[in-house]
Amino acid sequence: MGSNLIGIIPAAGMGTRLGQLGNVLPKALLEVEGKSLLDHSLKLLESIGLTRAIIVVGHLESAIREHLSTIDSNLEITFVRQEKPLGLAHAIWCASSQIDADFVVLCPDNLYTEAQDLIDARERFARYEPAFLLLVTTEPSQQRDRRSYKICARKSPAANLFEYEESRPVDGGLELFSTGCVFLQKEALKFLPDFSQATEEHKFRDYLQDISRESVSLIHLLRGMRYDFSSPEDVQDFAQLQKRLSTTFGRGVSAILINEFGEILLQQRDDNPAIRYPGYWSLFGGTVEDSESPFAAVVREVEEEINFRLRNVGLFREFVQNNKREFAFAGEITARIDELTLSEGQGMKFFSPAELFELQIRPDDRETLENYFGVKHD
Template structure:
């Protein structure tokens, strides 16, 4: 399956970490955020990676080159950061079948395979990994309303009065039908072409979108403290020790080395 990673953002809220590098190159537990994304997509069976770049794109292109662990990479340039639907359209010419979409500022340790399997099994028009959050936090995200069958019936971007506490996490599968919807999206009040509006257009046309509840965790790296939170979570996973910002080593290997000496 093809995979698209959106990594064009400037990451202004992550400053000073992003003053000289794009958000996707900020390190979490010794690896750029994008490396975490690429590793998981490769594990999910991605046979092609399409990476949408923008701000300081050269840093990403020079670091990864034209492949990641044997998976070819094609870069697409979003010249203006005008929203996720706008970013997705930059890869339209390359996508010819169902594909995975991941936002390149998230670190996941979750059931992403369930989303991919649902897409393959049911031939849904889309499947989203969704997370249940406290109602008071839901207004910070794209909020999903679902029916009794677990299908999404509406997506609202950062609503004042959320219809539910299920939010989009930044991992999706789509058919190419999403591109037609993105072409029809009009700028939001923020002046951006929102992916949530494209999703609503899919729903209005009778398409089916399944919601898969997250089992595990994910951290959206929006602020410096989010990076710290993700690193703390990774430390809790056996075998990872973080010595300092951007530095990690394997705990078991360290123990073994000390025993041998």
């Protein structure tokens, strides 16, 4: 499976979030770090071993064709036109006559910090042979129309890999968000609706649900970060973040550890006046060593501090604090409190989301938790 994988890049959108700029510039041609979003997507497809790509065009098609005539790419590129803006499933339907193998849909308005995430996803797509494999992250998208998914660790066949569920479970688990990338078997085309007379958009999540009712489908949780772009302001925010990161010294990690009941595990710091915030509650974490990645660091720190090996964990937030680059992760913890061994601090306890913000929590960890739950508490 997947040896002749085809890349599908939907680039026909109207770019309504661009305002007046969208009348003259396709969103896929927004420039980030000296290259268009479309260029980044093509390079990413090359990096995971693809040789063919179909670009679905529509709004300002000529601008995209002209741009691609000026760049070098090792991909064999085919263009397909989407006459009506009827959504992602419709874009695939428009390209379906050109799809003769398994394929990966990659929306160009996302950038990934770790190309290895997509390499791993392709390998898992080939190994487990799901009907589709959807890439998700623990960080909510700024685009309100992106679908969120809630999953449970008990349906995890491997680290950071979960079975797709049609309905959201009510008994805990991580809330995950689509990143605009999905690997699909060629046979998934038969689940597409007939758009020949369509006038309304068919929701992409409905298409995925139709597939999952017939075949096992999977969700792959990113270990790195993804940034999504829908406006020039997003590009400016990204540039400012990169500038701040370039002036930082040292790296740190923290972990939002969530059990099956949706409770968060916190550590109570020692009552030692020589340390910062003595007696406060905090997330588990520590310093990233020079030779390791943030992902490796958070796994190591949690194992050192409570003797638990994280399996399912994704990067939730990246920020700068006191000239230090911080990486906040969210992950599932499947052990009970009496199965853990605390090596730092004076105690640890699980708290419900309602209880969390009544506690005295270290300020940067409090901000991370507020970001995770989408709330602000004074």
